[in-house]
Amino acid sequence: MKISQTSLLWLLLVVQAVCAxxxxxxxxxxWTGGESPGFRHLHGFELFLSLALIAGLMATVTLIRxxxxxxRDLQRQLGxxxxAFAQIIETQFTEWKxxxxxxxVAMLSLKGLSIAEIAQLRQTKEGTIKAQSAAVYRKAGVTGRLQLLSFFVEELLPDTVSSQ
Structure with missing residues (x-):
């Protein structure tokens, strides 16, 4: 049975709490001079706990690494x-001419910007953006922004649909 990383971290935390x-x-x-007879001859136990703390530190460093x-691997995969997704979009834009x-306009629309925001960003009138959006939808064969977005989202989703 392999112990999970989270369980190992909790175990290390408990060991370190007991030692502390x-x-x-x-x-x-x-400090108070109130040494009890039970604590007087625990040098071996103190050594054991010190070694446990050192082992915990080494395990923590390993887990952090x-x-x-x-x-880093996930960031690379995300990149x-x-x-790949940007390439799919560009290829489709080329195919739609x-x-x-x-x-x-299409890219900004896919990113969720409104007509007004796109017009402001592109320093043009909203009517121009509406006309360009309509041209994009016509060339893509969709009826609006939601269908345009859905076209590309489908590329990210698996083909199989589970029926329940």
Missing amino acids: TFFLTDAAMD EQAKRV VAQG LSNAERD
């Missing part, structure tokens, strides 16, 4: 996916 509690209690007894590697202005 023991050492704080021992230090408080040393593994987590950092996993994050590849973003690049969109002009440069229509490409810009």
Whole structure:
């Protein structure tokens, strides 16, 4: 049975909490001079707990390195996916024979900007953006922004649909 990374981190936390509690209690007894007979000859136990803390530190460092590697791998995969998705969009825009202005409007529309925001960004009138959007929808064979977005979202989803 393989222990999960989360379970291992919780286990390390418990070990470190037990060790910290023991050492704080021992230090408080040393400071107050109220050493109990049970704590007087625990040098072997203190050594064991110290070694447990060191092992916990090494395990934590290992887990941090593994987590950092996993994050780097996921970021790389996300970059590849973003690049592939951008390429799919560009290929489709070329297939639809969109002009440069229509490409810009379509891309900004896919990103969720409103007609007014696109007009402001492109420094043109809203009527121009509406006309370019209509041309994009006509060339794409869709009726509006939602269908245009859906066209590309379908590329991300698996072909299989589960029936329940």
